[in-house]
Amino acid sequence: YSGRGFRGGLVVVSLTGWSTFG
Numbered sequence: 001y002s003g004r005g006f007r008g009g010l011v012v013v014s015l016t017g018w019s020t021f022g
Helices: none
Strands: 010-014 017-021
Touching: none
Parallel strands: none
Antiparallel strands: 010 017
16 A cells, blocks of 8 residues: 555545545
């Protein structure tokens, strides 16, 4: 997947793939 991947916090699925915030 693209994006910042899993790091903890809120995980959201965007058109570019998985991203995490927090």
